[in-house]
Amino acid sequence: MVTVDSSSKPATSTPPQIAPSTERVVLTGYMGAGKSTVGRALAAELGWEFVDLDHFLEARHSATIADLFTQHGEPAFRQFETRALAAALGRKNIVLALGGGAIESLANRLLIEQKPNTLTVFLDAPFGVLFDRCVLQPDAAIRPVLKDPNAAEARFKSRHPHYRRAAQLTVDTEPLTPAETVARLIEELRTR
Numbered sequence: 658m659v660t661v662d663s664s665s666k667p668a669t670s671t672p673p674q675i676a677p678s679t680e681r682v683v684l685t686g687y688m689g690a691g692k693s694t695v696g697r698a699l700a701a702e703l704g705w706e707f708v709d710l711d712h713f714l715e716a717r718h719s720a721t722i723a724d725l726f727t728q729h730g731e732p733a734f735r736q737f738e739t740r741a742l743a744a745a746l747g748r749k750n751i752v753l754a755l756g757g758g759a760i761e762s763l764a765n766r767l768l769i770e771q772k773p774n775t776l777t778v779f780l781d782a783p784f785g786v787l788f789d790r791c792v793l794q795p796d797a798a799i800r801p802v803l804k805d806p807n808a809a810e811a812r813f814k815s816r817h818p819h820y821r822r823a824a825q826l827t828v829d830t831e832p833l834t835p836a837e838t839v840a841r842l843i844e845e846l847r848t849r
Contacts, residue, residue, distance in 0.1 A: 674705040679776050680749040681754060682687050682842070683769055685760050685820055686780035689787035689794075691830050695780060698839045700752040705774045709746075711756045713725075716763035722756070739764050746772045746848040760819045762816050769823060776849065778842065779824035784815035 682699065684692040700707035711722050714737055718725055725734045738756065742765055745753050769777055782790075788810070791803055803809065812849050821827065826845055830838055834844050 673843050676849040678774055679846055679849050680774040682752045683777045684754045687787050688757045689790035690780035691835055694835045695838045696752045696754040698835055699842055702839055705750040705752055707752050708745050709754045710741055735762055741767055760823050766823050777823050777825050779820045779827040780830050781827050784810050786831050
């Protein structure tokens with residue numbers, strides 16, 4: 658069962674009318690791109706469920722992402738992630754925020770590409786902006802990748818082409834607030 662962020666449900670507002678051909682939105686991008694923040698807000702606007710794939714994995718396995726990597730290794734973690742992604746993509750009316758590395762997996766990209774009525778959005782910004790956003794987040798101290806900016810930038814550069822290829826829509830979040838990003842996505846959903 659996919660966890661639902663109940664805060665993503667609007668209290669009294671009427672959700673905007675969007676094209677019925679879109680049943681799910683998948684947000685991808687590097688850490689700091691705003692996937693969780695924008696995802697929650699977009700789901701609230703639409704009256705849809707919000708699922709953060711990393712949080713779903715943590716709940717499903719009763720362990721943190723770091724613990725899953727340590728205990729099982731990256732290949733096993735990626736298998737867990739793929740299974741969770743398949744389960745989440747089986748739902749309708751969902752905004753799904755992927756972990757930053759999920760898009761590196763060919764299996765994950767194929768799952769997303771082959772799921773009809775799915776809009777895949779790449780939330781993009783320059784590495785420096787993303788890195789600065791991450792450093793300001795409450796969990797910055799427990800993110801090992803933030804301790805080595807050069808390694809983080811290399812990871813960003815290796816993932817960037819995957820984000821671009823997988824996306825049907827790319828939104829540059831650098832000049833936008835989360836609310837402006839959500840408004841841009843709602844506009845896109847109305848015209849799809």
